[in-house]
Amino acid sequence: xxxxxxxxATLSLSPGESATLxxxxxxxxxxxxxxxxxxxxxxxxxxxxxDASRRATGIPDRFSGSGSGTDxxxxxxxxxxxxxxxxxxxxxxxxxxxxxxxxxxxxx
Amino acid sequence: QVQLVESGGGVxxxxxxxxxxxxxxxxxxxxxxxxxxxxxxxxxxxxVAVIWYDGTKKYYADSVKGRFxxxxxxxxxxxxxxxxxxxxxxxxxxxxARDRLPYSSSSGDWGQGTLVTVSS
Numbered sequence: 001x002x003x004x005x006x007x008x009a010t011l012s013l014s015p016g017e018s019a020t021l022x023x024x025x026x027x028x029x030x031x032x033x034x035x036x037x038x039x040x041x042x043x044x045x046x047x048x049x050x051d052a053s054r055r056a057t058g059i060p061d062r063f064s065g066s067g068s069g070t071d072x073x074x075x076x077x078x079x080x081x082x083x084x085x086x087x088x089x090x091x092x093x094x095x096x097x098x099x100x101x102x103x104x105x106x107x108x
Numbered sequence: 109q110v111q112l113v114e115s116g117g118g119v120x121x122x123x124x125x126x127x128x129x130x131x132x133x134x135x136x137x138x139x140x141x142x143x144x145x146x147x148x149x150x151x152x153x154x155x156v157a158v159i160w161y162d163g164t165k166k167y168y169a170d171s172v173k174g175r176f177x178x179x180x181x182x183x184x185x186x187x188x189x190x191x192x193x194x195x196x197x198x199x200x201x202x203x204x205a206r207d208r209l210p211y212s213s214s215s216g217d218w219g220q221g222t223l224v225t226v227s228s
Contacts, residue, residue: 001170033214035214037153044203044220044221045145045153045203046218047215047216090153092214095167095212096155096168096170097143097155099145101152102152
């Protein structure tokens with residue numbers, strides 16, 4: 001099973017700033033099959049990025065994903081008030097899917 | 109419009125069984141892999157299981173293997189999760205999610221979740 005770690009656990013920023021979230025894998029993620037999700041309190045997760053760098057339908061271009069192998073990054077440029085949430089990475093390169101523990105982006 | 113509606117949650121005693129359902133509409137159900145993902149109160153997301161579009165392949169998280177069974181009825185556009193020998197640590201909101209592809213990848217659509225509480 002691939003174990004994902006995310007850093008930092010919490011990121012305190014102000015609207016308009018940029019956020020850089022990291023996701024590390026215990027072994028190389030096959031074909032860079034890595035996704036990022038956003039989750040707000042009481043709501044289901046929302047897919048942002050898949051295949052490491054492809055934006056899902058309807059996702060603003062201020063969200064971008066990059067990385068390969070074992071190191072991946074989600075960048076949110078120019079944080080909007082609605083972007084303050086918890087972000088999870090997920091790998092689906094093997095038969096068993098795994099999620100990272102999450103990074104909370106909160107308002108400074 | 110894709111819609112996924114989970115049902116079957118509730119308060120259950122330890123050791124009992126439960127079957128969750130997820131009714132799908134707004135898309136061709138038989139073309140997509142389907143997942144169950146759970147979230148314990150105040151905790152992160154935990155992937156539970158996936159079933160391929162035709163039901164031929166099923167994979168489980170190690171934490172639930174042997175107690176949970178994922179299945180689907182493509183004629184009824186419904187996904188199921190049978191949970192046996194419930195434990196306190198199974199307490200969570202259970203989400204069903206539609207895979208983007210016929211097998212296992214990322215999930216672009218999620219239900220609202222159904223809460224399972226295991227308590228005596």
